[in-house]
Amino acid sequence: MTIERAVMTTDLVRAIWCRELGRDEVGLDDDFFALGGQSVIMVGIQRAFIVEFGVEVPIDQLFRNPTVASITAYLQSQQFATQ
Amino acid sequence: MILRGKRAPLPAQPVVHRRFEAHAEANPEAIAVCWAGERLTYRELNARANQFAHLLLERGLARDGQGQATKIGVCLDYSFDMLVAILGTLKAGAAYVPLDPAYPQERLRLLLGQIPGLAAIVASPATVDLVDVATAPILDLAQSAGELAALPATAADVTVTGEDVCYAVFTSGSTGTPKLTAVRHENWFNLLNWLQLEYGLGTASNNLVVSAFGFDLSQRSLMAPLFCGATQYLLASRNFDPAMAYRILRDQDIRVVHCASSTLYVLVDWEVAVKGDALTRLDYVLFGGEPLHVERLLGWAGQPGNNCTLLHQYGVAECADVATSYDLAGYRRGEHDIAPVGRPGYNTDIHIVDEELTGVSAGESGEICIAGRSVGSGYLNGSGPESARFTAIEVDGEQVRLYRTGDRGYVTDAGELIIQGRIDNQVKVRGMRIDPHDIERALGRLPGIQQAAVVVVRTDAGDCELNAFLVPTGAGLDVDEVRAQLLKSLPRNMVPAGFRTIAELPLSPHGKVDRAALLDRLRTVASI
Numbered sequence: 144m145t146i147e148r149a150v151m152t153t154d155l156v157r158a159i160w161c162r163e164l165g166r167d168e169v170g171l172d173d174d175f176f177a178l179g180g181q182s183v184i185m186v187g188i189q190r191a192f193i194v195e196f197g198v199e200v201p202i203d204q205l206f207r208n209p210t211v212a213s214i215t216a217y218l219q220s221q222q223f224a225t226q
Numbered sequence: 227m228i229l230r231g232k233r234a235p236l237p238a239q240p241v242v243h244r245r246f247e248a249h250a251e252a253n254p255e256a257i258a259v260c261w262a263g264e265r266l267t268y269r270e271l272n273a274r275a276n277q278f279a280h281l282l283l284e285r286g287l288a289r290d291g292q293g294q295a296t297k298i299g300v301c302l303d304y305s306f307d308m309l310v311a312i313l314g315t316l317k318a319g320a321a322y323v324p325l326d327p328a329y330p331q332e333r334l335r336l337l338l339g340q341i342p343g344l345a346a347i348v349a350s351p352a353t354v355d356l357v358d359v360a361t362a363p364i365l366d367l368a369q370s371a372g373e374l375a376a377l378p379a380t381a382a383d384v385t386v387t388g389e390d391v392c393y394a395v396f397t398s399g400s401t402g403t404p405k406l407t408a409v410r411h412e413n414w415f416n417l418l419n420w421l422q423l424e425y426g427l428g429t430a431s432n433n434l435v436v437s438a439f440g441f442d443l444s445q446r447s448l449m450a451p452l453f454c455g456a457t458q459y460l461l462a463s464r465n466f467d468p469a470m471a472y473r474i475l476r477d478q479d480i481r482v483v484h485c486a487s488s489t490l491y492v493l494v495d496w497e498v499a500v501k502g503d504a505l506t507r508l509d510y511v512l513f514g515g516e517p518l519h520v521e522r523l524l525g526w527a528g529q530p531g532n533n534c535t536l537l538h539q540y541g542v543a544e545c546a547d548v549a550t551s552y553d554l555a556g557y558r559r560g561e562h563d564i565a566p567v568g569r570p571g572y573n574t575d576i577h578i579v580d581e582e583l584t585g586v587s588a589g590e591s592g593e594i595c596i597a598g599r600s601v602g603s604g605y606l607n608g609s610g611p612e613s614a615r616f617t618a619i620e621v622d623g624e625q626v627r628l629y630r631t632g633d634r635g636y637v638t639d640a641g642e643l644i645i646q647g648r649i650d651n652q653v654k655v656r657g658m659r660i661d662p663h664d665i666e667r668a669l670g671r672l673p674g675i676q677q678a679a680v681v682v683v684r685t686d687a688g689d690c691e692l693n694a695f696l697v698p699t700g701a702g703l704d705v706d707e708v709r710a711q712l713l714k715s716l717p718r719n720m721v722p723a724g725f726r727t728i729a730e731l732p733l734s735p736h737g738k739v740d741r742a743a744l745l746d747r748l749r750t751v752a753s754i
Contacts, residue, residue: 176713177706181723183656183689186468186492193469194499202467 151196151218157211159195163187175209227578227586227637228621229550231570231598234423240388240415242449243316247272247381249429249455256429258452259309260478262462266306268455271313273379274306278314280377281370283384287345287363288318295390296345297606299338299362301325301354304435304460307367311348312393312448319384320345321391321408326440327354328464332715335359337396340406340607388412394606395442397543398652398661406606409445413546416599417446418453420572421548425510425537429455433482436461436471436489441658442543443515447484456481468496476504483508486515486657488689490536494526506532512551514539515657517645519688520557520565527554540567540645543659544615544629545600549574550643566642573599576643577628578636583619591636593649595619597628653682655690656719662692665712665720669694672711674703679731679739680722683748692722695731695744703727724748 153171160169163184175185185205192198198218208214237244246268249256254269266274282288282298290296298315300322302308315322323341325334327349334356338344344362351357356364367374392411396404421427433451435458437444451458459478463470466489474480475493485493490513497505505511505526511534518538527536536554541547552568570576577595578586586592604616615630634646652661662680669678677697682690696703705725712721732743 174710176718176721177710179709179723181721182465182718183488183492189467189469190496190499199469201463201470202465203463206465 151215153211153215156215159188159191160211171212172210227588229570229576229637231574232572234572241386241411242414243313246452257457259458261460274310275313276379276381277374277377278310279317279382282318283382288320290343296320297323297341297343299323299325299347301327301347301349303464316392319386321393323394324439326438329717330714342606393445395543398659405612407544408606409546409602413600413602416573417546417548422454427454431481432457432479434459434480436485442547443484446547468492472496481509484512487513487518488656491522506534508534510535512537512539516654518565522688538565538567542631544602545596549596564644566644568642594631594633594635595628597626601629658719668715674699681741681744693724694722695726695728698727
């Protein structure tokens with residue numbers, strides 16, 4: 144499976160978070176769990192990454208990086224590392 | 227109404243780890259466990275477990291002063307060491323208590339304080355900090371590696387019987403304190419033997435564990451392949467990772483998965499999203515633990531060429547986890563309102579009784595009780611009101627020991643059990659039995675909260691969602707702060723999804739919190 148990988152930006156990530164959390168707005172440094180996030184929602188975010196961007200994100204990384212800013216930084220570090 | 231399971235012989239001493247040892251003897255080079263890209267043979271795993279058993283025995287940790295078997299807490303992530311600790315504990319004649327290292331420290335403190343006879347906690351300081359909460363010495367396998375390697379790799383001479391407790395797991399209690407319920411070797415052996423013989427599991431029945439360690443179903447998922455001589459696959463992930471699990475299911479020859487219904491939905495959704503077929507190639511998924519949203523499975527299950535048999539099961543931690551099983555292929559939309567959970571396992575009976583513990587007539591609804599060789603030895607911590615659930619009734623002039631589950635159900639004309647819900651307040655959220663009082667107590671301990679009530683809502687997708695109503699002591703209660711505080715004391719799946727403040731809780735005519743009124747309020751809010 145070859146998918147042209149988009150460079151993940153905070154805007155792309157934020158859009159997924161807003162949709163999966165059912166919120167209009169999410170701050171870059173808002174904590175996922177403090178926003179009412181649950182593990183099923185985390186799995187929805189993980190699924191969105193693979194379906195929409197072809198990016199497989201380990202769930203432990205999503206738990207370890209519970210803000211839009213930190214998970215975007217993680218994704219970018221992974222993308223640049225594999226280029 | 228009594229639904230009787232098939233009577234099947236068990237060995238004189240049904241001791242679970244003897245089966246594993248027999249496979250290690252017969253096929254020492256077979257692969258016992260794969261984890262993080264590495265593998266251990268039956269010979270290697272057996273040798274390491276023997277060494278760990280010798281360590282427990284040498285340090286006097288397997289028996290207390292009265293010669294009784296101790297409890298060994300196992301607070302590890304999935305790893306080779308976890309299986310070494312479990313098997314070694316059993317070999318030493320002690321019982322293990324699974325503890326999820328991902329739990330908040332406060333939760334671990336509470337649980338550790340509820341384990342009588344706790345002699346040691348196997349943990350890795352790199353993973354979990356137990357120094358402030360440990361109520362027994364911490365055993366770090368990495369640190370003891372040198373000592374372990376010097377111990378004999380052969381089995382210690384320890385007599386273990388079917389009556390001995392093999393593990394104890396925490397389950398919700400009605401008073402807000404988790405209950406530690408003990409399972410004996412006979413109970414566990416009976417379960418594993420039933421699954422093996424009824425479903426033809428063998429040395430090819432490789433298994434992938436996808437549930438959290440503290441969960442009752444994880445105990446059988448961990449042991450079933452080792453009982454059958456097959457290979458166990460463990461995820462190198464602290465949290466359940468559908469992406470990683472799916473990749474292993476796709477690339478390895480896995481035949482069996484045990485999971486909660488909600489985990490099965492997640493796996494099926496993943497398969498649909500990535501357009502794969504790994505799940506359809508499985509032999510069995512054994513699942514249950516919460517009300518089934520069957521519509522979420524039927525489309526996938528009905529695909530042409532789907533090889534996977536879905537076994538919808540029912541049981542309780544107090545009785546070795548599984549009591550009944552139903553092949554979902556028999557489910558017909560329209561014929562059944564609710565998917566049945568089927569018939570009892572070997573040497574297990576289901577009694578449906580009324581409030582006086584008298585059997586109801588066929589087709590009538592009542593409390594589900596479990597009898598037979600799966601009934602565990604009871605709660606180990608305290609003598610709360612739950613202890614009375616282990617009781618006895620007279621059937622045909624004989625005393626029959628049974629466990630009252632608190633679940634309500636009936637038996638269909640076809641002789642299949644249907645679960646209708648709880649007769650008390652407890653709920654199942656993603657497979658975990660939860661008592662809302664447990665959460666309400668934790669909320670009540672926080673500053674600024676006068677009173678709290680927690681209710682459970684079924685979402686359109688079939689998931690259960692907890693919602694909390696808070697009566698603040700003054701103005702300006704910060705709900706986000708409440709959630710943040712709760713996350714420090716409770717496992718994540720017990721933290722409600724929604725919090726609402728309310729001036730006062732509605733009461734029923736009996737003066738109890740009117741949960742139905744609270745649910746109505748949620749629906750009203752949702753429809754605006």
